[in-house]
Amino acid sequence: MMHLSYSISRMEPSGLNKAGRAHRMKINHRLGFLIVVMFWMICQSAGATVLRENQREDQPLPLWDDVEVFRDSTGTLSIEKIASAGGEIKFIPPDVRHLQENSNDVFWIRFSLQGELNSSSEWAIQAFPSWLDDVRLYSQEANGEFSVNQMGDRFPFKAQVNRISVLAFPVTVESSPKTYYLRVKTHGPTILDLKAWKRSGLEKKEISRLLIFSAFAGAVGIMALMNLVFWGWVRKLIYPIYSLFLLVTLLGIASLQGYAVSFLFLNHPIWADRFNDVVVCMLISTGAIFTCHVFEYRRHSVWAAGLMYSVAIFFIAMIPLLIWGSPGNIIHSMIYLEIIVAIFNTMFVAWIIFFESHTNTFLPFSPFLA
Incomplete structure (x- = not known):
């Protein structure tokens, strides 16, 4: 019995040492992991997203x-x-x-x-x-x-x-x-x-954008064709103008969304670049004429109608300069003029609707006030 007690007492320090070493190794592993994480976080704080x-x-x-x-x-x-x-x-x-x-x-x-x-x-x-x-x-x-x-x-x-x-x-x-x-x-x-x-998410987004744009292009094409049919029946000038405005709007959206480079000008990047500016000028010109006819500017103010036609002629005249290759300063001036024209149209149409009591034109054409 004394021999057994002596053997157990002699083994206890060895068992405790093994347990202590295992505990210290576990602590060292945790400290090492914490140091790695802290170093990684320090690297993150250096400005990297x-x-x-x-x-x-x-x-x-x-x-x-x-x-x-x-x-x-x-x-x-x-x-x-x-x-x-x-x-x-x-x-x-x-x-x-x-x-x-x-x-x-x-x-x-x-x-x-x-x-x-x-x-x-x-x-x-x-x-x-x-x-x-x-x-x-x-x-x-x-x-x-x-x-x-x-x-x-x-x-x-x-x-x-x-x-x-x-x-x-x-x-x-x-x-x-x-x-x-x-x-x-x-x-x-x-x-x-x-x-x-x-990268996989962007590819899916691109497919979704292309499908949406294809559906939109089909709807615009049908609307333009319907307006041409109406023009053949009633012979009112507003219908072909509306068809032209729809088609130019479609071209503008396609160009600004990047489809002009990827679909129309695969090997001619300079023309794709200038095409964006040309389409914007066409859009402003047709938009000015369309707004003038929709809200009957000439019936309310001859000078307002003349102003819209002058704006349309000016932006059409800019197209050859843009095709030739204009400096950026012309683009700045054109954008400022476009903003002024948009503000004028908004104020004049609001005057027609609220002060001339032509509220019947508000609902069908309210999207064009933007």
Whole structure:
């Protein structure tokens, strides 16, 4: 009995040492895991946007609030010079007014992306709007060289890496942060925006957009044909004008949605770029004439009707200049004139409806007040 007690007492320290070592190993593993997580979180706080695996496919992640912008007024700086961020190169938070005032310059947009821990996933970075002229995405590879993908109206559609109507650059996002540089050059005032899509979600969205646009195009075609039939019966000028307005509106939507590049001008990017401006001028001209006839401007005011026809003639006259290749300053002036005309039409139509007691024209044509 004494021998058994002595054996047990001699084994107890050894058992306790083993338990203590196991406990310490468990603590060390937990501390190591915590250190790795803390280091990963520190990397995240350095400005990289984290793209998570549970992000919904149908909901893109906005990136514009996490980017920095540099304006290259000369348009000659290389990616190596920009990436060095030395001397006169200073990235600042994005400012919409700053972009609008200098929209004809080259803008460099810097942002960083990273995925979740121990993950690698396929994403797409969408630049909005779709009618930008020259958009290039640079990223630095492991060997120090910069790779570039280029899209926009100045490049053939067949040469683009993503053959869809929107400007979307494919990227592979890993757990380590990676910095990207987006170079944007366009003409005329525009508002830039960036979004990150799961690549599969963007492809599904593109199919959905194409189906919706196809249905819309079919409906517009039927409405235009019906108005031509009505014109053959009653011989009123409003019907062919309405048909023309519908068809030009369809062309405008197709162009601004990016389908002009992907469907009409596959190998002629310059014509696709100018086609956007031409269609906008056609839309303003036909819209002015259509509004003038729908609300019978001539019956209420001869000078108002004359003003609308003058606006239509002016924008039609701008088309040859745009085809030839106009500077961006003309685009600015045309947009300001379009805004003035829209304000005038809204006020004049409101005067016709509420002060001339022509409320019967309000309901069927209220959509055109916008």
